[in-house]
Amino acid sequence: MKSLVLVNVTEPLVAEERNIPVAGPGEEVIKVIACGVCHSDIHVADGHFGGPLPIVLGHEVVGEHPELGRVLVYAPWGCRKPDCRQCAAGLEMICANSHEAGVVDDGGYQEYMRVPSRDYLFPIGDLDPVNTAPLACGGLTAFRATKRVLPHLAHKGATAVVIGAGGLGQFAVQFLKKLADVELTVLDMADDKLEAALKLGADHAVKKLPEGVRYDAIIDFVGANATLAVAGAHVQRQGIIAVVGLAGGRLEFGVGIIPSEAVLTSSIWGGLDELRELLDFVRAEGVEHLVETMPLADAQEALDRLRRGEIRGRVVLTV
Ligand SMILES: [Zn+2]
Ligand SMILES: [Zn+2]
Known part of the structure; x- marks a missing residue:
């Protein structure tokens, strides 16, 4: 599968051919359909967050799951230890040992993505994948x-x-x-x-x-x-x-x-219940936001354009 990989910070992403990830116990693998390009991706690419390398960016992901169909991925994955106050409350984005998709673990700038738990997959039904992807972080x-x-x-x-x-x-x-x-x-x-x-x-x-x-x-x-x-x-x-x-x-x-x-x-990102509630809100009320698409292969160009302030709304990579 094709992966766009940040090998070194401040250097362009590298297109790599990688093996499709295999799900370990409790894990899931989805086929990525759409991945939003967030301003935080630039911070990761510039090394501001100090995460591990190499890394596949992307934390606004809609993918296809073999049983659940189209899903939106909750990306701020926490430690999920029973004694972690934040994870117990579903506020994994505040977990001290979080390992966010696209920041610490590999994210959605690739054709398939490993997700640590089915709890992070939110079926979107007939919502549009491209419009829905930016809800995972921006929304x-x-x-x-x-x-x-x-x-x-x-x-x-x-x-x-x-x-x-x-x-x-x-x-x-x-x-x-x-x-x-x-x-x-x-x-x-x-x-x-x-x-x-x-x-x-x-x-x-x-x-x-x-x-x-x-x-x-x-x-x-x-x-x-x-x-x-x-x-x-x-x-x-x-x-x-x-x-x-x-x-x-x-x-x-x-x-x-x-x-x-x-x-x-x-106020930091959002919790699991809030993502569920947000999807309910969007189904009931709708939400307007400006989205344009670029192919996955142009991920670096999308980052460059975002950096230059040329993006109105969100770019979503289509995979
Ligand atoms: Zn935790
Ligand atoms: Zn973001």
Whole structure:
């Protein structure tokens, strides 16, 4: 089978002919149909995550399973030890000994993929494989972040802000508007993204939040110093800031520094139950997102284009 392999960080992927993996006890092997190209793939390719090499990238995978049919793969695999608090709760993406597909274990930039457990395979029925693949990371990450801020939006007149209206932000706009009765503002610098946010249901789309206005929930999909500063200046008392973006920004925290009892949290990928719930949501409500396809053989070009900022929405490799 064909595998696109990261042999050395910062070097182009290498096309290798490999044996089709064989399932060990409890494991499954699927035939990959579609694999999304996520921004984190660039971090892996650049060596920022320090995972083992060689590695096959790709953690947004839809494949064909001989008994289950088409499946979406839950990719943040944890240790699954009974004494692991996170794994016991189905929150394997926070497991201290996680071994994510496409980061630590081989992922979906190949024709067949080994999956450690059937629990990680979610049948998608007649959902479109290409559109469904990005739900495994992009969709799930936005879904968890949305769920985490919902308790702060349960009162009358609740307001929220999404910072960054790229792929994840656009998912979050749809989730927030469907799951909460909330007046939603989207903050971004790009006109086309603001326009997209309005189309997807945002009430306001702005390049700067109005002076002095505070919001019950702010999800920051950028996570830079500048965006966190905006979040800190605009969060309401007892509000919440959920940081998703990997930009590494910092925010000063303390009593009297941020509004009283405002909550600061990071939000990481998503849990097994959340992926199940997300698929139910998509079946019931549908979800809009921009997807283009490229063949598996062009995986390196897809990464290069993503790095150059030439991708609107998601590229999904078709296998
Ligand atoms: Zn664990
Ligand atoms: Zn990802």
